[in-house]
Amino acid sequence: RDNLLFLQGWFHKFPQYRSTDLFIAGESYAGHYIPQLAKLMIGINKKEKLFNLKGIALGNPVLDFATDLNSRAEYFWSHGLISDSTYKMFTSACNYSRYVSEYYRDSVSSICSIVMNQVSTETSRFVDKYDVTLDVCVSTVFSQSKFTSPKQVSERIDVCIEDETVNYLNRKDVRRALHARLIGVRRWEVCSNILDYEFLNIEIPTFNIVGSLVKAGIPVLVYSGDQDSVIPLTGSRTLVHRVAKELGLNTTVPYRVWFAGKQVGGWTQVYGNILSFATIRGASHEAPFSQPERSLMLFKSFLEGKHLPEIF
Numbered sequence: 001r002d003n004l005l006f007l008q009g010w011f012h013k014f015p016q017y018r019s020t021d022l023f024i025a026g027e028s029y030a031g032h033y034i035p036q037l038a039k040l041m042i043g044i045n046k047k048e049k050l051f052n053l054k055g056i057a058l059g060n061p062v063l064d065f066a067t068d069l070n071s072r073a074e075y076f077w078s079h080g081l082i083s084d085s086t087y088k089m090f091t092s093a094c095n096y097s098r099y100v101s102e103y104y105r106d107s108v109s110s111i112c113s114i115v116m117n118q119v120s121t122e123t124s125r126f127v128d129k130y131d132v133t134l135d136v137c138v139s140t141v142f143s144q145s146k147f148t149s150p151k152q153v154s155e156r157i158d159v160c161i162e163d164e165t166v167n168y169l170n171r172k173d174v175r176r177a178l179h180a181r182l183i184g185v186r187r188w189e190v191c192s193n194i195l196d197y198e199f200l201n202i203e204i205p206t207f208n209i210v211g212s213l214v215k216a217g218i219p220v221l222v223y224s225g226d227q228d229s230v231i232p233l234t235g236s237r238t239l240v241h242r243v244a245k246e247l248g249l250n251t252t253v254p255y256r257v258w259f260a261g262k263q264v265g266g267w268t269q270v271y272g273n274i275l276s277f278a279t280i281r282g283a284s285h286e287a288p289f290s291q292p293e294r295s296l297m298l299f300k301s302f303l304e305g306k307h308l309p310e311i312f
Ligand SMILES: *[C@@H]1O[C@H](CO)[C@@H](O)[C@H](O)[C@H]1NC(C)=O
Pocket: 066, 070, 091, 094, 095, 096, 097, 098
């Protein structure tokens, strides 16, 4: 609702942009707030056509608490991050949705505590859960000074970029240039706890809202960086399929690879030419971070309303 208020105010202030195509995209928890925002926008449009909404894109999104969170166990197991016996415990004794549910209620059971300790030990804090193949930013793992991070000139991906970005955004000259002011905080942070999340809201499913958007004629793309274990591709793929089935949408592009350059950029499937699923091969939770070129190809195709390239 806050986002909606902002957008309404913005389009009233800058009416020249009202006829421009509008897309909204986000990742992770955006699986909650983008479908909800889009639904409110459609509601406003019924009274006053304010938003020229042409589509939404959701990357590694939380759409259904149990499906998304419980995909983690199989992902860890199939990528060799946990043993067979721990996988068994993580699926039968205490699964991840149960643990998170207990955690947010301050009532973690002893069995869940035992299972999660074992999972954490085996997966190791030296593996980035947002991209299990990527190296970690060692200075972050050790929580050392966040002001010096090693420059890894030879590395293709700078795994310390988050620290560097935070430092950059906290520079006085950068803040001035962005006209950004610090209110109620001394430093800008990623996911600052000044945002008062209602944590239990994560348990409310939003894939049904995605379905209602598709039904209202809004194209939806759900994409997955396929190296992410936090919201793994398998859960998202299942949920997109479920939405398609519930809406009676047939497959219009069968599951196939797509290309970026001369290499496979990932896999895709499209339902009813309006609901799309795509993976980005080798990409993290924040896909463009580790696969910028493939992510750009996906983003461009999304904006142009085109299918992902079948050939190169
Ligand atoms: C996870 O655990 C809960 C509580 O024990 C159970 O109701 C649910 O069916 C489990 N889900 C999966 C996918 O195993």
